Amino acid sequence: LPPSTTSLTADDFAIFFTDISKTISSQFSTAHTGTQTNNIHCLSTLFFFCPLTEAVSKLLLSSHPTTCSLEPISPTLSPALTHINTSLLTGIFPTSFKQAxxxxxxxxxxxxxxxxxxxxxxxxxxxxAKTLEQVVFSQVSLFLSQNNHLGINQSSSEGAIQLRRHYCQSLKPIPNHQFSFCWIYLPLLTLNHQILLSALSSLGITGIPLHWFESYLTGRSFRVVWGGEVSKAHQLVTGVPQGSVLGPLLFSIYTTSLGSIIQAHVFSHCYADDTKLYLSFQPDDPMVAAWISGCLADISAWMKEHHLQLNRAKTEFPCLSDFTA
Known part of the structure; x- marks a missing residue:
């Protein structure tokens, strides 16, 4: 619920959320070379959607009936199954599903x-709409995992915690070393759709599946609900919906090439808009500042090329531990 003392309106938020995306996006060139197909010929496997039957029913039955006020679960599962399979087979994400x-x-x-x-x-x-996203998420995730298309240091949030714990433990035997994290947060608002579609294509997601993602990303609109008010509709031309099922996966795909750039400097782990850098060093090592500076400079260049802006307010570099003999 909104604070009782605020004078903000639903339209205030809608305008702000729209303008901040436009302001950041305007800093970047709109030119794009088109879908990157140079890597497709090297792929032994291309991705195709599989129509579902029982799996969809299980997803529907296991979900809470009041996920969103926009549309409760229908007591009849067959129409939902038809909508989902039609979307997968035609590569079209229904317009009515894009209104958030x-x-x-x-x-x-x-x-x-x-x-x-x-x-x-x-x-x-x-x-x-979220059920359809979950179906696509499951199929694409399986495809990426089976074909090792995501970087070795990209995973779910739970995987990130496990990896961080393992890396911390591996550093304990190193005497007189300090261990630091760097949390880098990349905003989802300005994710460029053409760059994302190029990344999907380069992984073997082409044809109808690629058309589905293009349909999923484009033509979106939103209204802000606040204090009992509903704002006017605003169009979304960049980014992915925050709170969507596919958002984190798509951003991981979008930032796949960032991993190799960071690995040239330090150890890292990426999950969606959250990238963690790991650095073990001796306190008096004169090269530490250069490592960090060089890494952040390369990240900044990559971000500019990919229409992203570093969220400096949420980027930190704390020292977690002191490992002594």
Whole structure:
């Protein structure tokens, strides 16, 4: 619920969320060389959607019936199954599924509740749309995993925690070393759709599946719900819906090439818009600053090329531990 003392309106948030994306995107060139197909001929496997039957029913039955007020679960599963399979076979994501309701959530309890930039948008999407996303997510994730298409240091959030714990343990025998993390957050708002489609194509996602993702990304709109009000509709021309099922996976695909750039400098782990850098060093090592500076410079160049802007307010470099003999 919105704070009782705020004078902000639903339209205030809608305009802010739209303008911030436009402002950042305007800094980058709109030119694009088109879908990257240079790697496709090297792929032994291309991705194809598989129509589902029982699997969809299980997803529907296992989900909460009030996921979103836009559309409760229908008591009849057959129409939902038809919608999903039709979408997979035609490569078309229904327009009615692209209309989101966004709820502003306060980023931190300590922030000023009277300022729009203290909030982040969370998309509420129709239930059947999120179920369709879950089906696509499962199939694409399996394809990427079986073909080792994502970097070795990209995984789920749980995997990131396990990897971080393992890496911390591996550093313990090193005497007189300090261990630091660098959290780098990349905003989802300005993700360029053409660059993402190129990345998908280079992984073997072509034809109808690629057309499906293009349909999924384009023609989206949202309205902000706040204080009992609903804003005017606003169009989304960049980014992926925050709170969507496919968002984290698509951003991981979008940033796959970033991994090799970071690995040239330090150890890293990436999950969606959250990238962690790991660095073990002796406190008096004169090269530490150069390593960090060089890595961040290369990341900055990559981000500019991929229409992203570093979220400096959420980027940290804390020293976690002191390992002594």
């Amino acid at each position: 309701r966004e709820t502003p959530l306060l980023k931190k309890p300590t922030l000023n509740t009277l300022l729009v930039d203290s909030y982040r948008p969370v998309s509420l999407l129709p239930f059947i």
